[in-house]
Amino acid sequence: MAMRHPRLNSLSNAACADGDHCHENELVHRCASKALQRLRACLLLFCFAGMAGQVHPAESTRQELVRDNRVLEIHISTHFSENMRQNLVEWLNFIATSLQQVYGHWPRQRWQISVTPTSAGSADPIPWAQVHRGEPDRVEFFTAARASVAELKRAWTSYHELAHLLIPYRGYGDAWFSEGLASYYQNILQARSGVITEQQMWQKLYDGYQRGLADTAFDGVALQEASKRMRQQGGFMRVYWSGAWYFLAADARLRQQSGGKYTLDMALEKLNGCCADQQLSVVEIVSRLDQLNRVILFQGLYEELVNSTSIPPYEPIYASLGIALDNGKVVLQSSGPGARLRQQIASGKTL
Ligand SMILES: [Zn+2]
Numbered sequence: 001m002a003m004r005h006p007r008l009n010s011l012s013n014a015a016c017a018d019g020d021h022c023h024e025n026e027l028v029h030r031c032a033s034k035a036l037q038r039l040r041a042c043l044l045l046f047c048f049a050g051m052a053g054q055v056h057p058a059e060s061t062r063q064e065l066v067r068d069n070r071v072l073e074i075h076i077s078t079h080f081s082e083n084m085r086q087n088l089v090e091w092l093n094f095i096a097t098s099l100q101q102v103y104g105h106w107p108r109q110r111w112q113i114s115v116t117p118t119s120a121g122s123a124d125p126i127p128w129a130q131v132h133r134g135e136p137d138r139v140e141f142f143t144a145a146r147a148s149v150a151e152l153k154r155a156w157t158s159y160h161e162l163a164h165l166l167i168p169y170r171g172y173g174d175a176w177f178s179e180g181l182a183s184y185y186q187n188i189l190q191a192r193s194g195v196i197t198e199q200q201m202w203q204k205l206y207d208g209y210q211r212g213l214a215d216t217a218f219d220g221v222a223l224q225e226a227s228k229r230m231r232q233q234g235g236f237m238r239v240y241w242s243g244a245w246y247f248l249a250a251d252a253r254l255r256q257q258s259g260g261k262y263t264l265d266m267a268l269e270k271l272n273g274c275c276a277d278q279q280l281s282v283v284e285i286v287s288r289l290d291q292l293n294r295v296i297l298f299q300g301l302y303e304e305l306v307n308s309t310s311i312p313p314y315e316p317i318y319a320s321l322g323i324a325l326d327n328g329k330v331v332l333q334s335s336g337p338g339a340r341l342r343q344q345i346a347s348g349k350t351l
Helices: 006-011 040-048 082-103 149-154 157-166 175-193 198-214 223-233 236-257 264-275 282-293 298-306 315-320 337-347
Strands: 022-024 028-031 060-067 070-077 110-118 128-132 137-144 323-326 329-332
Touching (some): 060 082, 070 082, 082 110, 082 175, 137 157, 157 175, 175 198, 175 337, 198 236, 198 337, 236 315, 282 298
Parallel strands (some): 110 137
Antiparallel strands (some): 022 028, 028 128, 060 070
16 A cells, blocks of 8 residues: 555655645655655556555454444554544544534445555654545545544644545646635534634634745735646645635635625535536636536636635635734634624534
């Protein structure tokens, strides 16, 4: 398996920061260490060619979680100890619940998660993960051989990967959109699961936008072009956090225009309801989102973003949600309509 590749083993020791190390190609979405990121797609494709296939039953135990008639198949490598397998099952239950909370059910009728140990001595309990879009969708985690349930729950990677499943994305083109969705929702899922506080959630989003603004790899270049060239030339933070801006902007506008009755969760759930078994391009997705939700929002924002040459200002959105900034620290207002909408984003509750 891939994690036995010597160069991957040595490279995956690097520490990771939130949302800092994901890749996209035509088959799969992958997350790896920052050091690995520098090797770019050619090495990734070399190392992982052919990995998008099936789980090997002989090397893993299989069990099913069934909720609301939807099935999650869990494949856990037999190379884990019995104790670690128990930890993994408890953790997978937890993160699967965090995904379930967005729509009230999982996005697909049947999906899979597989977990394999990595021999790398990383401080990160989940140094590597990737999403395979197909029939069924499969999320593949490579974890430390030993980790506590608490350590696994605190690792943001899993929330990021599961968030990718919220849309029926075909897995290539407009990477900023898919990565932005995952970067936005990874924080929401953690806050709604109680892994981080609401304050931490808005701080992490703020820190992400700052990293995006500090990423000068594609200064003056339109996002669409930067997104296309990202795997070869970097600029990951600009691309990811421009996308996260898109989803924050859309979520805030939906809530503000409806007085809190309508949300991005609901808008995406409608898309999921009609098209979860399809593999749509981003252009198709934004068009359907507007049609299904009877709004004029997603396409217009899409046009704005693909032509943007840096991350648009997030401060006005923060201010409209009752978030002030003080020397790089977010300050949450406790009352007012903006504060109420903001709290609802973090809690998942609506009017
Ligand atoms: Zn991602």
